[in-house]
Amino acid sequence: MIGERIKKLREEKRFSITELAELANVSKSYLSYIERNLNKNPSIHFLMKLARPLDVSLEFLLNGVEQSANAPSPNGKELLDEEWQLIIEKAIKDGMNKDDFKEYMNFIKFKNWEKNK
Secondary structure, three states: HHHHHHHHHHOOOOHHHHHHHHHOOHHHHHHHHHHHOOOOOHHHOOOOOOHHHHHHOOOHHHHOOOOOOOOOOOOOOOOOOOHHHHHHHHHHHOOOHHHHHHHHHHHHHHHHHHOOO
């Protein structure tokens, strides 16, 4: 579960619960609830705050797996076909930056995780 993963990462980094709460700018009591699985549905915003000091991705906090950016696609095709390239080019032209795109991806991952829990 997410709480157990957070606690393990916190202990690996040798942070006390107080230290991690301060570094992430979150409530110590809420962090404790999450770690003890009293609250099993933390907000995406909360998880994003924890990911930074724990030095992991949001995806790792949600499901314990990192997605490699250079992983080959399952069907052996290029990762970005022409349609994807056009979509990305349009997003950039419309003012979307990398941080916007990453935040949107994290939101989608969270919504998918929420559906499947």
